[in-house]
Amino acid sequence: MSSPSPDQTSDQPAYNASGKTSGNTPEHEPENGSENTAEEELIEQAAACEFDPQLWADFAWDWGLGPLADKRVRGWQRDVNLRIKQHLADPTTRYQPLQIAIASGHGIGKSAQMGMLANWAMSCYSNAKVVVTANTGDQLTTKTSPEITKWFKSSITAHWFEYASLSIKSKDKSNKDNWRLDFNTWSENNTEAFAGLHNEGNIILLLMDEASNIPDVIWEVAEGALTDEKTVIIWVAFGNPTRNIGRFRECFRKYRKFWHTRQIDSRNVEGTNKTFLKQLIQKYGEDSDIAKVRVRGMFPSSASHQYISTDLVDAAAKVHLRTDQYDFAPKIIGVDPAWTGEDEFVIYFRQGLYSKLLATFEKNDNDVIMAQHILRYEKELGVDAVFIDGGHGTGLYSIGQTWNRDWRLIWFSGESSDPGCLNKRMEIWQAGRQWLMDGGAIDPKDEVLYQDLIGPELKPRTDGKLQLEAKDEMKKRGIPSPNRADALFLTFAQPVMPKAKRLGTDEQTCDDGKHNPYG
Template sequence: MAEVSPKMELARRIGEFRYSPVNHALFAYPWETERLPSTGPRTWQREMFQQIEEHLSSPATRHTPCRIAVASGHGIGKSAGISMVNKWALDTCVDTRVVVTANTEGQLLTKTGPELTKWCQLALTSDWFKPSATSIASLMRGHDKAWRTDLVTWSENNTEAFAGLHNQGKRIVLIFDEASGIAAKVWEVALGALTDEDTEILWLAFGNPTQNTGAFRECFGKARNLWKTKQIDSRTVEGTNKAYLDELVRTYGEESDIAKVRVRGLFPSASSMQFIALDAVEAAQKRQPFDALGSEPVIFGVDCARMGDDESVLAIRCGRDAVSRPWKRWSKMDSMTLAGDIALEADKYHPDMIFVDAGNIGAAIVDRLRQLRPDVPVIEVWFGAEGRDAELEPGVRVHTANKRAEMWTKMRHWLRGACIPPEDRLRDDLIGPTYSFGGDDTSIMLERKKDMKKRGLPSPDWGDALACTFAEPVMPRAVPGYLNPDNYEGSGGDRYAELD
């Protein structure tokens, strides 16, 4: 019987770990040595590797995408975990394709890339692949183009590397590092890599949860049924600097955004320069509708859109209650039909005022509503008109750069005690816009819709509709009897007549 060479024996042993990243890691690296003094992968890394093994070991799930998202504080060994997955994926399946990207080119090429190279060189199979600044390619003749890892920088205008990631019948691994900063367009295009039949597909997203909007946040929100998620407090992980982490928490507070993002692995209440905080919106969505005062006016706010992905939305508010009267939305609706539908809603709820975004098709809707409902004031709202001072916090008034910023500022203050519909789209719209300061450095300016779309966020149609209900003050429906001067004795209703 011919003697098996050490190289062939190594290849056979590595092949045994086709579906087991944890056993590959324990076998392939020199643990408990000067080069790698720990005893093996950290607990959270082992748990992630086990999720991958369970997914690939079952014929029922093997050829369906395995999506894992990990949000964490600092120092948990994220780059090492990524590197071990990368090396396992390359070692255990011929012609595996791995694509790694990060939030910035600097992160990818100066942090993620060198860590991938380090772990490739630590492994028993270090001579199987050749690392470079932007790739790790197989040294097997004829396989260097098909069996490899590529470090790919992205831009929203150049997503071909993600759109063209196919490897039918083999294995695809897509890794997003510092995923909070990767644009939604890149996430969207990457979905094309999940369509190959009979293919092992892994999509792993890691990062500090710095933004509470965007695709990474949605892995833990409305898309959580598609992803295996984990949020890791750095203080619970072996090898982290717990004294420093505890100092951060003591200094800024357990519930501060710094502690949430940098230590606890939780998404912040408000991202940097975010105008409305997530916790304020979620609290408003959890409140139950309550009886409004009989004098509270019913106000319609209409945000108009005709074509494209944007929606026309009717928001209905009565005092602090924006839930009891169902909102309406329309897609790709012409102005005359839209005006007719709004008039029908007015027949049901008898609004005291209808505010309509006059941009786009709004001016035509205003004219038609005035014809259909001459008994209800219909006011056009120009978002770019001059803004007035508005209350941002109790007792704090600010300048606003335009009408839209004024309305959103009033709405932000109102949300503190309000109830709003528990719709994901409304939540996303309200927390989506950032703010800046106008040319005078004192006027609050809200992020423009077109700039939000560049970040991969939709036009905040639901948020703008609700904001329209704050365009102008609306008088109460009826003055309570105790405030009505006619109820006081005295000539001509003069409550002070007896003093003459």
């Protein structure tokens, strides 16, 4: 393979990240002077591609020959490489983290792009640190790692590295442990591999494969670790958009101003099986979730087991209602207590299709104080019923009894009045979902409630009953406990009639001024 012509590299610096053209490159032992000259030219060219992964991709592989006879760098891959070049060529952005998220259909060449980018970083920077992870250990070891290693072994710098099943290291004897690529599996309970993403003064390249199913906690740990100054930091997340929740999804929504995003339709990519893709569209429909995920690179309306779809919650966030539109409807408060940890103590109000978050507290340190908050809202709003989660609400309920309040304990694990639901929690979530479908309105600014509503998934059961996953199970997936959604849906725990209709009067209390048991 010949080096690019001078005009291809005239605007490239003839040095690598350390400002050296040979001193920190892997050690080789050429047999004669011509080989030594060729190796020096290779080192010079690698240094010249420091800021340009596309120039390196064009140079480092034998496009048009052998296994690559009918291959070339695809258009979307060139676009990503250009984005990186623009970021690195500008001194004002060079040492700011560059974050790229790519959602796509199948067969677009994600593994090839990861292999080319990883080889560029390892070849064109001394002391490079590259970390690659995937959604599962099996995906990483049987698919991602072999594909990336294949691209290394077919590159012009294949002889610079030594290969193992879960690592690729420089052959530079003095630097091999620092100049390396690692295929790291993740665990929510063991995040040290990502907490150690430091390489000050050099380059860090983090690649995520099938990122849609990597738990949020791994994203958060990685994000917190990428803080080195004067360091090239590039984070690229690839994935089929299989889940409509989680951090990969939020790269395109909540955090989109921090990420450069691409959604790639497989039909528009060179080398994909257009006949098969067309058959998928014909079989399932252009707007089906299968077509969105496998072909169009779009996130589904709901994940495979997601109970409340994102589309449904998006619609609820666009509804604008006032309480006076539902004067005929009962006023109900739902309370989801919390004692420890990251869970909130939540008080929610609903009247008809209108809902409002009344208060949240980090945790419940004092039942009496929390009960006073509930009582205040109950009186101020003229509430017809108060429902409290029995899990941590027994103390509140007991205090309410001493105050002659008719607050009601609702046990999520209790028996459901609907034979199709496993328990009471499933029953109230089913009612809440129907409320959203009927036009229920939520605060469009309440991002926490939004995530709470779309977070829980159904658990498959052989008896056909509906069961929502437990909060502990959600936390294992990196999804916070949906306290706000639980509090809102507690307002559907039992049928409620407005006091005025029950008492035959518009007054909120009995004529003698004593406590009204329905209040």
